Amino acid sequence: MSEKAGVDYSDPYNWLYLPGISKEVDVFYVYPTVSSHESGSMPIADEGDRALARGFSATEASVYEPYGNVFAPYYRQMTSRVKMEDDDKLISDTKAFKQGARDIQDAFEYYLEHFSGGRPFILAGHSQGTMTLIELIKNRFGGDEELRSRLIAAYLIGYTVTDDDLQKAGLTAAGGAYDTGVVITYNTQSPSAVGSFVLMEGAKCINPLNWKTDSTYAPATENLGARFYNVETGEFLREVIHYADAQIDPKTGALMATIPADEDLEPLPYFPKGVYHRYDYAFWYRNLQQNVGDRINIYLQKR
Template sequence: MSNNLSSETVGVAPDYSKKECWCKLPEISKDVDTFYIYATEYIMGSFAEGAPDFASLDNTEMLQGAEAEYNLHASAYVDSTNLFMPYYRQSGLKYAGEMARKTGTADAAFEGMPINDITAALDYYFENYNGGRPFIIAGHSQGSAMVLVLLRTYFKDHPEYYSRMVAAYPIGYSVTDEYLAANPHLKFATGETDTGVIIAWNTEGPKNLETNAHNLVVLPNTRSINPLNWKLDETYAPASMNLGSLMANEETGEPEIKDVGADAQINLARGVVITNAKGEPMDEETANAAAEFFGPDGRHNEDYLFFYNNIKDNVAKRVAAFMREKNPIWNTGCRKM
């Protein structure tokens, strides 16, 4: 679909009954859905003089970024699920950084307009699109921060929806011990196929660990699960366990599945996944901005890319496990009509 949103939706709350307010609306062909919330795509434009704190629905940088994120991140869910992805008026990276410096986390930047838009999209999705199917809720970065808000608020208030949640993948944001203690209805994943759980990690290179670098998305007492061996301890997962990374072809720039040596090991003290794989090349301006927000050896942009095929495989396994647990009739080859 075109990214040209109608003028009446620009600068005001999106109307999710209109298809142009959705980045992706699927043809229903699977028995499980994914509701995906994209990351901060209003990035460099947010630093321009006089730029607003939030992106309007016609913000070109955000629209193009959301489409790219579908191809590079959200597409990992498409083989197993019907993927729904709404547009929303998101916080810019500059404003998120300002809030983090003031409060210790970027969470305040996502309150108000962004979470209100996403809540409205979720309401419309459940009332008009979901049809009672099980679902995954997923995102990256800012999108994952809002997944975590929704898990502790919206889904606590809607247990009838929450009971159908296969899993939540708020990748690239911190799930802390304090968050889990305050929300006992939520559980962090303990393995490869448990369901109704939170699956998350933040990825860094060795230098961030060595220098205890500041990283906007890494909070104290955060947890990660290893996306290669699906363990919570510091067991090293070699790159031979990686089923394929989604990286740019050096000649064409198009994404392709490659072996880039993306290994993974949790560092429990910092609560992150450490990899020795190198990130995608960046121009100097982008690299400097990334280092300021995610540390000199951050791998935030590669949270999905390095482990793309392992994520895709894991989604399929959790969906299958959920169907076995919740819908035993499916094991007979029959389906409820």
């Protein structure tokens, strides 16, 4: 499959999730970085990478599955082997990332034309998946009022969303638990963590325990349940109620979390200790799931 040819999204093989339609709303979900292929781009036909995409997606897309028909394309994502030649260069400026972002836009356009049936939808992603969706909303939503009117919410988790991104998309950041047509975003780390390439200046943030955007503290008693999986296989491991508290650092835009003292969570490669990027969904799983249902119900009631 050549870069010029793109991905044929009329072929079901190129969709990770291609559901039957049983619900009133859809979810267009994009998985995070799973591939370490030496070429720098995930080969969609690589069975190992496809299995990893399924495993990671099971841990996150399951937040949305009770409420929506989940569509998720495979895409030629930038892999963890991509090296930055210039320390000041943004990941989003690399050729490998741009190819994957184009795939996601192509998949979304195919979804709109052939699958959506005019239904309202949620956008959802994590990490590189969120990065591709940021590009999508900037390129596609700003000039399309009808498309924006069908957006229930965009859960763009695990990467920096800025005011400039939102302005280009014609969207606003969520201001509470129940607004619709908005962007929900945050990046999780410990109070002592320093440095994270997914958290940059101007990052917007909402607290998924109390749904506030200021530094109001949310105790762990407000945490409805953290849910942990083996991300490589999608196997469920455990669920813990009242797992972690949450508070926004207004200076950095980080979502700070204090986890139980007996937990020792290793960061992903390339991330400093205390950056809980891998657990952006896991820590707040049940609160996120409840919020998805709430926003859908409110959107449908307003129609």
